């Protein structure tokens with residue numbers, strides 16, 4: 388952690404938001420979370436890509452998927468349950484028709500991949516090797532809504548480790564493992580991802596939940612269960628990020644209910660090297676830009692020059708590991 | 715498409731179940747097509763994390779900016795909270811979203827059918843079509859108290875047919891029964907436009923198929939983003955796949971969809 392001279396007036400301070408994850412350089416620590424931003428075109432008029440650190444594509448599978456029946460979404464107190472069912476046009480259409488049209492403007496593209504079998508994941512990783520626009524893969528082993536979402540790999544450290552080892556071998560792209568919060572073994576799964584050669588872990592995906600529609604006296608979602616996201620899950624996600632950041636040496640990307648700069652800073656103080664924003668985009672498409680401004684304001688207030696001045700500051704376990712790593 | 719911090723300038727309850735809210739915007743309002751919709755924040759309720767999709771009833775040019783009026787039905791927490799909001803309250807609105815109604819061919823005839831809150835987009839469409847097309851306007855509700863803005867509807871240069879389930883105003887019975895008789899009587903080759911509850915849309919579709927007429931329907935589904943990004947608002951299409959209400963719709967050609 389390089390120390391720089393502290394200027395006297397914080398107002399004049401121009402904090403450097405550059406976020407170096409080692410395997411990927413972001414102009415700021417914010418990525419948009421998978422499944423909430425399509426393939427980046429839908430929000431073009433409201434969320435300019437040239438302002439974002441990066442975005443994660445919607446979950447993509449080898450073959451096209453039509454998705455689940457409706458209702459697919461249900462609002463709960465300060466949260467949202469969804470069971471989209473990984474509707475997507477499949478990897479071929481993505482690579483042939485979506486990728487070439489993307490104007491990334493320095494925004495890093497992370498492709499979120501999901502599958503039902505190891506072979507599917509490996510095949511996707513292999514093919515994406517050739518896509519220059521792709522900065523990294525985020526391997527979804529955590530979608531709670533369909534078998535094809537890889538959850539069977541994400542719940543057990545051994546299964547996760549075996550799958551991720553094969554995926555890492557199949558591609559030169561950095562691999563980020565996206566974890567599920569729906570297991571008490573999440574720290575072990577993160578460690579398995581690290582051993583498998585993953586460049587980072589991102590957490591967390593949605594929490595398994597449900598709602599009942601009183602008008603029909605039936606489960607609210609057609610899929611019965613769904614994944615909970617939004618402000619409601621922030622404390623739960625933050626705790627898992629704190630635990631994982633104290634256990635692994637690779638960067639941790641914090642996700643879960645972030646809608647303000649302060650939320651983002653909490654995740655970073657807990658040890659997240661970067662963060663993702665998802666559901667907040669539905670509440671307000673301007674949230675990602677506000678989160679970035681909020682991080683900057685916080686740094687000015689505190690006199691921080693760069694992100695590493697405060698990442699992990701609230702997490703003694705994280706700090707101990709970093710000191711060990713540096714020596 | 716624009717997101718704007720706008721202001722509520724009027725909010726009037728017609729009945730315990732229906733209200734009309736007026737929102738003053740600076741830019742949002744220009745180029746808004748009938749059938750397109752807004753995503754409205756429920757101000758003061760950050761726990762309601764999703765915006766509410768609503769279709770304007772009328773958009774007027776003001777000295778500076780626009781006045782957007784929305785007819786809303788009090789259903790759940792969001793619309794009930796909306797009903798309690800006073801003028802001068804800030805409200806964030808996002809729009810125009812989706813694809814609106816497509817006009818009939820030049821000089822073609824239009825038959826408009828509204829039920830319940832479906833009045834909004836259908837009234838806006840009527841105002842746009844009346845000057846260029848022959849328009850018939852069918853509007854049905856449960857009872858007289860739920861027929862809204864009647865005097866303004868009756869001012870439209872169109873053939874107006876009102877009806878209520880209980881006969882307390884206009885013809886007695888569901889709007890599609892009355893429509894069915896008139897369609898057969900009048901003949902011609904009008905385009906039909908419908909917005910309202912699903913049973914009404916299904917009945918109109920049956921009529922359109924029986925008479926070989928073109929029908930556009932406005933559909934509803936629960937939404938997340940309203941932008942075509944989250945894939946929440948799927949509706950089944952006739953080809954076995956799904957279409958997104960917020961992006962491919964809310965207005966669809968009825969023969970391409972499974973209602």
Ligand SMILES: Cc1cc2nc3c(=O)[nH]c(=O)nc-3n(C[C@H](O)[C@H](O)[C@H](O)COP(=O)(O)OP(=O)(O)OC[C@H]3O[C@@H](n4cnc5c(N)ncnc54)[C@H](O)[C@@H]3O)c2cc1C
Pocket residue numbers: 462751764765766767768769770784785786787788789790791792793794831834835933934935936937959964
């Ligand atoms: C394109 C479109 C246009 C619409 N235009 C109008 C209009 O002009 N006037 C009007 O009164 N209503 C309209 N609706 C329906 C309106 O969006 C819902 O009645 C409203 O969202 C209910 O919110 P609530 O908080 O009161 O109900 P709650 O049931 O508490 O809402 C919970 C969640 O479910 C969603 N939801 C509930 N009912 C519906 C529904 N019928 N369609 C879509 N989402 C729903 C809400 O948006 C919210 O996210 C429209 C819906 C769509 C899709």
Ligand SMILES: Cc1cc2nc3c(=O)[nH]c(=O)nc-3n(C[C@H](O)[C@H](O)[C@H](O)COP(=O)(O)O)c2cc1C
Pocket residue numbers: 420421422423445446447467469471473499527530565591592593615616617618620642643644645663664665666667938944
């Ligand atoms: C509508 C919706 C769709 C999602 N789709 C995916 C997906 O395809 N792949 C994935 O890894 N995560 C998916 N997620 C999870 C988010 O990427 C994120 O991990 C989660 O929502 C928590 O963050 P948030 O509270 O900021 O939304 C989805 C979430 C939502 C709300």
Ligand code: FES
Pocket residue numbers: 936937938939940941942943944945946947948958959960961
């Ligand atoms: S509401 Fe998100 S895709 Fe339609």
